Amino acid sequence: MNILITGGGTGGHLKIAKVIKEELNKKGIKPIYVGSTKGADKEWFAQDEGFSEKYFLDSSGVVNKKGLGKINSLSNIIKLSFEAKKIIKKHNVKAVFSVGGYSAAPASFGAIFSNTPLFIHEQNAHIGSLNKILKPFSKKFFNTFLYNDPYPVEDKFFERARIRKELKTIIFLGGSQGAVAINDFAIRIAPLLKQKNIKIIHQSGKRDFERVKNFYEKNSIEADVFDFDKNLIEKIEKADFAISRAGASTLFELAANQIPTLFVPYPYAAGDHQYHNAKFLADKNAALVIRQNELKIEILDKILNLNLEEMSKNLKNVNKKEGAKYIADRILI
Numbered sequence: 001m002n003i004l005i006t007g008g009g010t011g012g013h014l015k016i017a018k019v020i021k022e023e024l025n026k027k028g029i030k031p032i033y034v035g036s037t038k039g040a041d042k043e044w045f046a047q048d049e050g051f052s053e054k055y056f057l058d059s060s061g062v063v064n065k066k067g068l069g070k071i072n073s074l075s076n077i078i079k080l081s082f083e084a085k086k087i088i089k090k091h092n093v094k095a096v097f098s099v100g101g102y103s104a105a106p107a108s109f110g111a112i113f114s115n116t117p118l119f120i121h122e123q124n125a126h127i128g129s130l131n132k133i134l135k136p137f138s139k140k141f142f143n144t145f146l147y148n149d150p151y152p153v154e155d156k157f158f159e160r161a162r163i164r165k166e167l168k169t170i171i172f173l174g175g176s177q178g179a180v181a182i183n184d185f186a187i188r189i190a191p192l193l194k195q196k197n198i199k200i201i202h203q204s205g206k207r208d209f210e211r212v213k214n215f216y217e218k219n220s221i222e223a224d225v226f227d228f229d230k231n232l233i234e235k236i237e238k239a240d241f242a243i244s245r246a247g248a249s250t251l252f253e254l255a256a257n258q259i260p261t262l263f264v265p266y267p268y269a270a271g272d273h274q275y276h277n278a279k280f281l282a283d284k285n286a287a288l289v290i291r292q293n294e295l296k297i298e299i300l301d302k303i304l305n306l307n308l309e310e311m312s313k314n315l316k317n318v319n320k321k322e323g324a325k326y327i328a329d330r331i332l333i
């Protein structure tokens with residue numbers, strides 16, 4: 001059965017595409033991928049043997065453009081949708097699965113134009129603009145916040161979960177691209193963490209890697225600094241507390257691993273969705289959330305006095321295992 005997976009741009013969307021592809025591979029199916037020449041799509045999937053075919057179309061975002069730019073990208077998407085429709089026909093695709101982002105637009109419209117069932121995974125607590133348009137045309141719309149669908153994360157985040165009791169190691173996470181605000185905060189509290197013998201693991205993102213690495217070196221503070229690590233669980237499992245952006249995949253991976261977290265939502269996310277993602281956990285007393293402009297050094301005292309065990313236990317049933325299987329089974333019906 002030929003399945004087409006589409007969408008990407010950032011790690012958050014691409015991660016869902018990856019886990020669903022792996023689930024389909026387990027079932028002996030090699031899906032087709034349709035992404036964009038822009039964003040991180042090629043980086044993630046150009047060499048991926050788990051897809052039978054890969055197409056990278058020249059799609060780009062519409063939402064942030066104005067005037068003529070908006071009209072041009074809209075007409076480009078319409079043109080590409082017909083190209084995607086041809087791909088769907090050529091491979092006799094039985095279902096299209098979209099993980100969102102601008103690179104999902106052509107194949108999603110292509111599915112509608114060719115009457116091919118369209119399945120959508122919306123990662124966030126606030127529905128993205130493309131998904132709002134597509135939702136009424138979809139056969140199924142998966143979302144954890146609205147419908148309690150299990151959020152697909154790799155099994156290893158659950159398998160290596162543990163209850164945290166004491167803060168011996170802290171991890172800083174900036175999402176797939178890194179977060180300067182979190183890096184700055186880490187740098188401010190690092191000397192205090194050193195004084196308290198708390199070990200530091202720090203994902204800085206590519207753009208800020210040199211600055212962050214140099215800081216720790218110059219100040220003789222031991223820290224495991226990296227820009228991006230494909231096997232993030234290896235880092236997360238060692239830590240007892242995280243300070244992180246609230247991108248949906250990161251959030252549900254941290255929850256699956258039961259690591260208490262202070263979320264610092266990206267303030268410019270569409271519809272403030274990272275804040276709403278984090279609030280979902282905070283309302284269950286399973287995480288803390290703070291606005292970026294409130295990220296002050298005093299918050300460290302609060303962290304040091306937290307009941308980590310209680311928060312860690314409260315994360316137990318936030319997400320369910322086998323989210324990828326849940327979705328794949330419904331696409332394959």
Ligand SMILES: CC(=O)N[C@H]1[C@@H](OP(=O)(O)OP(=O)(O)OC[C@H]2O[C@@H](n3ccc(=O)[nH]c3=O)[C@H](O)[C@@H]2O)O[C@H](CO)[C@@H](O)[C@@H]1O
Nearest residue numbers: 010011012013015123175176228229232247248249250269
């Ligand atoms: C700035 C922005 O708009 N960000 C959005 C983007 O975030 P972003 O792209 O940061 O996405 P997420 O936080 O959802 O996911 C990041 C993924 O990258 C992985 N990872 C990260 C660091 C690393 O070193 N190694 C690694 O593998 C994580 O394990 C995770 O699976 O998509 C998310 C899902 O739609 C949204 O919720 C976010 O709001």
